[in-house]
Amino acid sequence: MTTPENNIPREALRAVATGLLLMSVFTMIWSSIANGGYQGQDHHLFLYLCIIIVLVFIVNSIKLFRLSSTLPLSSSDQQNQEKKRSGKWFAIIFGLEGISIPIAINIAIYMHHPELSIPLMALVVGLHFYPLAWVFRRKIDYFLATWSCIIAISAIYFSLHQTFSQGNILAMVGTGLALATIAYGIYMIYKGRKMAIKALHQQSAI
Template sequence: MNDKSQLIPAVAVKGIATGLLMMAGFTMIWTGIAFSGLHGTVQAWGLIVFPFLAISFVIKGIKLFGIAKLHPAIESEADKAEGKKMGMWFGIIFGAEGLLIFIAVNVVVNLGHPELTIPAIALVVGLHFFPLAKVFKRTLDYYLATWSTIIAVLAIVFSLNHTLTQAGVAAFTGGGLAVATSCYGLFMMYKGNRLNSY
């Protein structure tokens, strides 16, 4: 264990590991949605990169959980307080996201547009990155929030003006959000490599 790892608490390493596992799951969900729209087409092969990325996120996440025990369990009181505050806000945002997804889906269905379900979910997902950016003080979240929100809004527009079929909307939305979650996962891998450069 090097001097750098002695300064990094285990909870920080486990946090990145957990994030990697979450991004692996979300990447596969959005890839599945994209695949449902592209099923049976040559373009579906373009999605193969996402499962490989998801697998690499899982492998790195498991590795980081193993490495975490080489790091000290102790944190400063300030770090503990900050961690509790971040955890509380993450829980609030995550809970609000779930509630807003439920509301958004019911709104589009009751308005007679069930085909907007996937874009509506994507819109909520995109918007939830904005408060996360503030909580975790990460600029990347603002980029991912903007990207995901634009993808969702375009998907809604393309669906309503019939630019894309329902399958096309699923492919467009799923692919766009899979790019976002993959970028997040790659960022976490980068952070994990910086924490553990051995």
């Protein structure tokens, strides 16, 4: 028999499903930015690939939402406290990210470097993964944060030194950040399926 603390509550599975939907949106945003920078006959190839991946994310998200509806709400005080803690900090971090992006873009424009707008946006996105790693106690956030920040800082450097064209910079940033959100989505599918298997076992044990 499983204890309430070991059960998979409805909110946990829905959080993963919601995360998959967010990664779908962000993957489309960054792949569209990359597509705007690609040149040549096959410049839509990466965008088409991302669309297929996003469809996979959405299908898995729907499956997790459906399974979550069969699960009980969290009854453990520990689970409820953890939910409140992570929810509060996620809202704060997400809010700060939303405020920081337009500020960064306006600073770039004020400094007469509008070409830095997308790389600075990518830098803000990369930095926001670091506190998320602490909030959700996930190591993958550190890797994604570091990867995204390296891409963003490199793009800023290349832009300022005019090493590459702006089209190449857009392709670099968009592709790099899209790969980060894709990796995050794949991780969420993996975690979601593990939780789904455990949830099905807990249902069979009732």
